[in-house]
Amino acid sequence: MKRFYQLLLAAFACVVVMACNEDDAPQVGKGNQGIPPTAKVEVTMKDAFVEGTVKDTDGNPLDAVVITSGETTVTTDRNGNFSMNEIADASGRFVLKFSKSGYFPITRSGVFEKSLSIYVVMQPKSGTNTLNTTFSAEVEETMEADGMQVNIPASSLVTEDGFIYSGNVQADMLYLSPDNENFAEMMPGGDMAAQRSDESEAMLLSYGMVEVSLIDDNGRPLQLKEGEKSKMTFPIPESMRNNPPTSIPLWYFDENAGLWIEEGAATLEGDVYVGMVNHFSWHNLDVPAERVTITGKVTDCQDRPVPRVLVTVEQTSAMTRNDGTYTVYVPENTPVPVTVKSEDYYGYTPEVTVDVAGFPGGSTVRNVDIELPCLPLIKGRVMNTAGSLVVARLYCEYSVNGVSNITEAAFTNSSTGEFSLRVPLDAAGEAVLYVEPIGGETVSREIFLNGEDLTVNIEISQIIDDDGDGVVTIKDLNGNLLAVHQLETEGAVLAMLQGSFAFTTGVQMCAEGMFMVASETYDGESNSIDDVQVALYTITDSYSADAFSSETGHVDIIKRTDNEVTFVVTAEGSYVDTAGQEYKATLVSTVTCNVEYSANARYNVTDWSSLRGGSVVPQLKVPIDMVAFITSMGLEVEALYYEGTMADVESMIRILENNGWTMLYNNETGTQYEVIYMNAMGAMVSFTFSSAGIDAPEGRTYPICVVLIV
Numbered sequence: 165m166k167r168f169y170q171l172l173l174a175a176f177a178c179v180v181v182m183a184c185n186e187d188d189a190p191q192v193g194k195g196n197q198g199i200p201p202t203a204k205v206e207v208t209m210k211d212a213f214v215e216g217t218v219k220d221t222d223g224n225p226l227d228a229v230v231i232t233s234g235e236t237t238v239t240t241d242r243n244g245n246f247s248m249n250e251i252a253d254a255s256g257r258f259v260l261k262f263s264k265s266g267y268f269p270i271t272r273s274g275v276f277e278k279s280l281s282i283y284v285v286m287q288p289k290s291g292t293n294t295l296n297t298t299f300s301a302e303v304e305e306t307m308e309a310d311g312m313q314v315n316i317p318a319s320s321l322v323t324e325d326g327f328i329y330s331g332n333v334q335a336d337m338l339y340l341s342p343d344n345e346n347f348a349e350m351m352p353g354g355d356m357a358a359q360r361s362d363e364s365e366a367m368l369l370s371y372g373m374v375e376v377s378l379i380d381d382n383g384r385p386l387q388l389k390e391g392e393k394s395k396m397t398f399p400i401p402e403s404m405r406n407n408p409p410t411s412i413p414l415w416y417f418d419e420n421a422g423l424w425i426e427e428g429a430a431t432l433e434g435d436v437y438v439g440m441v442n443h444f445s446w447h448n449l450d451v452p453a454e455r456v457t458i459t460g461k462v463t464d465c466q467d468r469p470v471p472r473v474l475v476t477v478e479q480t481s482a483m484t485r486n487d488g489t490y491t492v493y494v495p496e497n498t499p500v501p502v503t504v505k506s507e508d509y510y511g512y513t514p515e516v517t518v519d520v521a522g523f524p525g526g527s528t529v530r531n532v533d534i535e536l537p538c539l540p541l542i543k544g545r546v547m548n549t550a551g552s553l554v555v556a557r558l559y560c561e562y563s564v565n566g567v568s569n570i571t572e573a574a575f576t577n578s579s580t581g582e583f584s585l586r587v588p589l590d591a592a593g594e595a596v597l598y599v600e601p602i603g604g605e606t607v608s609r610e611i612f613l614n615g616e617d618l619t620v621n622i623e624i625s626q627i628i629d630d631d632g633d634g635v636v637t638i639k640d641l642n643g644n645l646l647a648v649h650q651l652e653t654e655g656a657v658l659a660m661l662q663g664s665f666a667f668t669t670g671v672q673m674c675a676e677g678m679f680m681v682a683s684e685t686y687d688g689e690s691n692s693i694d695d696v697q698v699a700l701y702t703i704t705d706s707y708s709a710d711a712f713s714s715e716t717g718h719v720d721i722i723k724r725t726d727n728e729v730t731f732v733v734t735a736e737g738s739y740v741d742t743a744g745q746e747y748k749a750t751l752v753s754t755v756t757c758n759v760e761y762s763a764n765a766r767y768n769v770t771d772w773s774s775l776r777g778g779s780v781v782p783q784l785k786v787p788i789d790m791v792a793f794i795t796s797m798g799l800e801v802e803a804l805y806y807e808g809t810m811a812d813v814e815s816m817i818r819i820l821e822n823n824g825w826t827m828l829y830n831n832e833t834g835t836q837y838e839v840i841y842m843n844a845m846g847a848m849v850s851f852t853f854s855s856a857g858i859d860a861p862e863g864r865t866y867p868i869c870v871v872l873i874v
Contacts (some may be wrong), residue, residue, distance in 0.1 A: 205420060212278050216283060232263075233250075260272045270286060275355070295308065312339035313397040314397075320389060324384055335378050356368040356495075359421075371398065374446070400437070412437060413428070456527050477520075502532050512539075543618075548624055556576045556604075557573050558574045587613060592614060597611050696718065730755070764793055789806055801873060804871075805868065823843075838851065
């Protein structure tokens with residue numbers, strides 16, 4: 165009976181688990197405008213936790229910045245912070261687009277990771293390196309900003325539909341020199357990754373970049389018509405005037421791929437570089453090279469990791485991860501200083517810099533570690549007393565000499581709720597710690613800073629279900645809260661089976677996992693059930709083991725109708741947290757489940773195609789001694805029972821593996837063996853083998869049960 169209940173669990177796990185005719189319709193640039201080549205990428209939405217901060221060039225946080233990544237859009241809060249749980253993956257690179265009225269838009273991209281911290285600086289449409297002007301499209305115009313010049317020939321612009329434009333042009337221009345102190349955080353992309361004209365990869369060393377945006381009187385974009393060229397004149401940055409190359413390739417930024425694409429070249433004429441381009445966007449003057457990877461870790465004087473601090477390597481930078489590690493990229497054979505700038509770590513002195521020699525392309529330089537001074541640490545844990553762990557953003561508001569300041573943001577660990585937040589040494593006295601659960605209401609706690617580390621454990625009550633139904637609370641034997649999980653009652657099912665199935669199974673589907681109770685002694689009528697097994701399963705990127713399990717527990721049924729049952733389950737057992745620490749623990753939960761279960765069987769089935777899953781699952785062993793068709797809460801499951809041996813199970817598993825199925829879970833305890841496989845379409849097959857036999861509908865037992873879920 166236990167085996168059948170686990171197969172039912174596997175069944176529910178899977179649940180979690182414009183065109184134009186070119187001859188008839190005008191297109192952008194059709195017959196008029198040159199269309200630049202683009203990189204070949206496949207864009208898909210993927211789960212990833214991305215958080216970051218957006219500031220202006222003076223270091224002030226920017227609110228109401230719109231960040232878009234594929235189908236996901238969020239905005240920054242008043243402190244310039246944002247987060248998202250799903251982003252666009254463009255052939256292995258993340259792509260985020262930032263926009264705000266009055267500022268130049270920017271696209272950031274880099275190597276896709278499941279967890280990312282992003283720091284962006286946006287340039288307002290003002291300053292010595294910018295130009296905002298209006299001119300007539302019928303007159304030649306030369307725009308200039310900070311020594312950078314862009315020439316636009318007379319009558320050379322076309323509208324979106326390809327027609328020659330003759331009205332006023334509103335132009336915005338931004339020149340970004342490598343000598344700009346915010347260069348690494350302002351440029352498009354972020355890691356200087358590029359694609360050459362032969363489609364090979366390259367890493368760039370920039371001699372300057374420029375963005376030109378042109379619109380008509382109605383705010384619609386304008387571009388150069390086909391065959392027209394714009395002359396761009398790049399000044400040589402002060403730091404790069406020693407032996408400049410005679411020619412440097414030109415590149416434009418492909419915002420969909422998040423890559424720089426090679427297009428033409430510029431030649432040295434006196435003390436400037438001159439090149440021609442056939443469209444407007446971001447253009448970059450760069451020397452290509454192979455890439456060198458630098459990795460390391462940032463810690464403080466007590467060897468504690470320093471997360472979310474910016475590591476700068478001349479033209480690129482990266483935020484450290486939760487464990488203090490970082491990855492940055494530099495061109496081959498280029499010595500670079502790796503540093504955490506003083507302004508990026510509360511003005512500490514002296515600045516710590518590690519010099520890295522030049523290495524051949526393709527090299528990885530490891531263990532470039534940085535040790536920073538110790539700062540007072542606010543640490544602790546955020547627990548949601550009314551539901552599952554939530555990701556929360558934290559920051560501290562403090563005063564120095566009567567001037568109010570806020571710290572950089574920190575985020576809780578999504579698995580443990582733990583956080584750490586550093587404050588400057590001169591922060592002392594009364595302060596306020598703010599906790600902003602993602603998607604929830606902000607709470608605050610008054611604290612007192614004295615220059616020492618401070619531990620603050622915070623319980624928030626982000627109500628998910630007012631009556632507490634579906635909330636699972638786990639505490640250690642001293643009553644300390646270990647975990648809280650909120651289960652979605654809409655996915656609940658209570659299967660009340662009679663005869664040889666005299667037990668109760670509650671299966672609760674939720675975003676985090678499954679909660680189950682089972683008893684083999686329930687008579688189907690009483691309101692009190694002893695000797696229940698209790699298990700809380702958590703599902704992340706892969707199938708994981710029990711978060712909580714017990715061999716004994718107790719259920720009290722407190723409400724029963726024809727369609728649902730509400731019961732309270734209590735149990736004492738073992739809880740293992742995400743760090744692998746095991747606790748003796750107690751579990752309490754109130755669960756409401758719908759009652760719906762049916763099953764029928766066929767015997768000696770020889771036609772594999774007669775199975776509902778037969779068209780998805782490769783043919784396994786036939787004949788099948790019994791096929792049970794089980795329906796619960798509208799979910800249909802096929803359970804195949806065999807009078808076979810473990811060798812039969814292994815043979816069927818080989819068939820799946822040869823057809824590209826992937827193993828999600830396996831467990832072997834004595835005479836019992838379980839394994840779950842999944843294919844690329846999300847279909848699942850669960851195998852259970854027991855030498856003691858597996859209970860099946862109509863009171864029979866078999867050694868093998870195979871569940872098909874498609």
